[in-house]
Amino acid sequence: MNLKAIIVEDEQASRDILKKYLDKYCPQVSVMGEASNINEGLELIRNHELDLVFLDVEMPYGNAFDLLEKVGDRTFETIFVTAYNHYAMEALNAHASYYLMKPVSIDELIKAVDYVVDIKEKENTLQDQVLVPKQPGVIGKITIPQQDGFEVLETSDILFCKADDNYTEIHLKNHKKKVVSKTLKYFDETLEASNFVRVHKSYLVNVNEIVKYLKGKGGSVVLSNGQEIMVSASKKSGLLSYFQ
Structure with a gap:
């Protein structure tokens, strides 16, 4: 499954490293654009049908949570990429799919992308279907x-x-x-x-x-x-x- 993604990160070097890793180790991810602040990120999100957003926390003109609040309803998954581990709980509350620490581990990046692929495949399979549990309810x-x-x-x-x-x-x-x-x-x-x-x-x-x-x-x-x-x-x- 192909994932349409963008990278929102204020440091050019970090964007370059992440894109290089994705190109080499996660070929199912197509990077549709890059942004260096939340205003540019918001514009990319509004102009593309995205499956995934890689998102740094601290950026110019606001942070990742400000961006997600401006987006409102969203159908894309979010992977946070940050040097700060104290944002983990806020990321969880913002419904992040994964939380990656810098420097990015290739193994963790692959796991994060695979998790999003799994979600998207299941969502697409169930789209517009009447939901029927695989197992009947247990009487008890x-x-x-x-x-x-x-x-x-x-x-x-x-x-x-x-x-x-x-x-x-x-x-x-x-x-x-x-x-x-x-x-x-x-x-x-x-x-x-x-x-x-x-x-x-x-x-x-x-x-x-x-x-x-x-x-x-x-x-x-x-x-x-x-x-x-x-x-x-x-x-x-x-x-x-x-x-x-």
Whole structure:
């Protein structure tokens, strides 16, 4: 699969090195243009149908996050390339597919590009299709603690779970919400065999309740009740693997 890409990086030497590595080790990437600041990057993004943007964080006239905010909805994936590791959490929150540290490791660059290729191939396969999970929902129950004992829930009645610090909100089909004093990680592990998938650091969803996948906004799913939930780039490949 061919990926149309641009490089947004203020240092010419860094752009040259990255382009050289891509030409030699990632032939599936076609670099459509280069930009040295966010204004030039925004113009390239608006003038091209892109699959991938390589993005430095600190640049003239703003940073990478300013650029992504100006872009708004997007269908391309983003690979951050930076000398600063303290931006990793912000990059994750900006739905980056990968975070590469300078000097760029060739092995890590190949892994990053392969990950984006995997996402794009799965998205293209599922485009305009009715989403049907490969596995049927698993019939089962879970117990949630209460002050006077515990309550039993059918796993099939759960739409999604949302993290709230050390608590978890369990949203049900009957429009009710249960707040439990356990972390989302606990429910991620408990419901692992029941077709629940972590789509974001804050969300765990019932795969059988997903009715639509949207490539805009960096990727999101729509549930049977109309709820739209963002999908982290790092979670996309795993999510899309559930569908045929």
